[in-house]
Amino acid sequence: MGRVLIIGCGGVASVAIQKCCQNSAVFQEIMIASRTKAKCDALRQQLEGKTDTKITTAQVDADNKDEVVALIRGYQPELVMNIALPYQDLAIMEACLECRVNYMDTANYEPENIEEPAWRAAYEKRCKEQGFSAYFDYSWQWAYRKKFEEAGITALLGSGFDPGVTQAYCAYALKHEFDVIETIDILDCNGGDHGYAFATNFNPEINLREVSAPGSYWENGHWIEVPAMSIKRVYDFDQVGTKDMYLLHHEEIESLAKNIPDVKRIRFFMTFGQSYLDHMRCLEDVGMLSTTPITYEGKEIVPIQFLKTLLPDPASLGPRTKGKTNIGCIFTGKKDGKDKTYYLYNVCDHQACYQEVGSQAISYTTGVPAMIGAMMLLTGKWNKPGVFTVEEFDPDPYMEALNRWGLPWQESHQPVLVE
């Protein structure tokens, strides 16, 4: 049915690629293109002979729009899956626009260089106007709405787990369970243990930027920002147990606040162990999380990038990580005039993921929805020109696909609520 260009070949992409290859009826041909072509070739070798999907590979620097345009013109895909880093989102969107090809990604845009003056000025204006100070937000990609609409192509933003599946859960709850959703608590629990004192489950630079930023939530029409890790709750997660969790700013809050009518409050919590928090605080205190270049022995280095070279590669955590993740959304609201609560979640086992695709559950829970989002676009189940997030489409075929492709969901009509 489809020919797809997949950019990136890291932890998440390698899962998405393997899932595409399990689904050859939809993904007949894929090109894997990344900065380091050797990784693409190694994955192709591993998969060839085990799939009907025809795989080719290429080298690309996706920061360079013209290189992406040349690749698209040569390969003629129906869709580009951006599973590189959020830094490349705009260059790849520009290339898709120029070539009139559908686009999707798993995380919203943030710049690599947060000191760049034009970006900095827009960022500071947004901080003042909106009231949250994360480096990422949707404004950069939403700015392409009209252009994508006019070109008759679709951009699907953030089809991972969170963002991604969490928004499909919200759309599903609104469609089938509620007349009005009043509050949404997104709970992201990783009960896995990799045995290291400190490691990140996905790209360390993106991960550490996210969790070291101030927390924020949406309430009564505006953002409330709080110091990083200053709101803590304890929750007993199905199949994982009791964990400490902390309120974080998270990108899907921004789109859900616009797309879920009358919602009063949206919060996002993630679980962290004490060892992770102690290490992070120490690294931050000594400046190792900084993205500002410094000169070391005559050479310019970026501290957080140097730190990345010291930390375990997230892709190497697969064989060591034991335990489960539990990610979902708790809703309160009204149905037929009565108060109602509802919880939708997925439990995913790190070792089961490793047996299937050689990765831990964080890459798995992101890579599977990336494949599913692509499938929605390729099969025409989701088909409208413009730039959209997951909750703006019919959730039913996506929810069905989650059950079929490895992330079955569970529900509870009497969940314990978060205080």
Ligand code: NDP
């Ligand atoms: P990795 O660092 O493991 O992989 C990133 C890949 O992108 C690597 O193959 C890397 O190449 C490639 N890449 C980086 N820069 C370029 C470039 N300029 N041109 C071409 N390729 C490039 O990251 P992850 O797999 O952990 O994360 C992938 C994405 O998924 C990120 O955007 C992350 O934010 C997102 N994510 C989303 C989640 C969700 O639930 N929605 C959860 C977790 C992650 P090289 O091998 O040379 O380094």
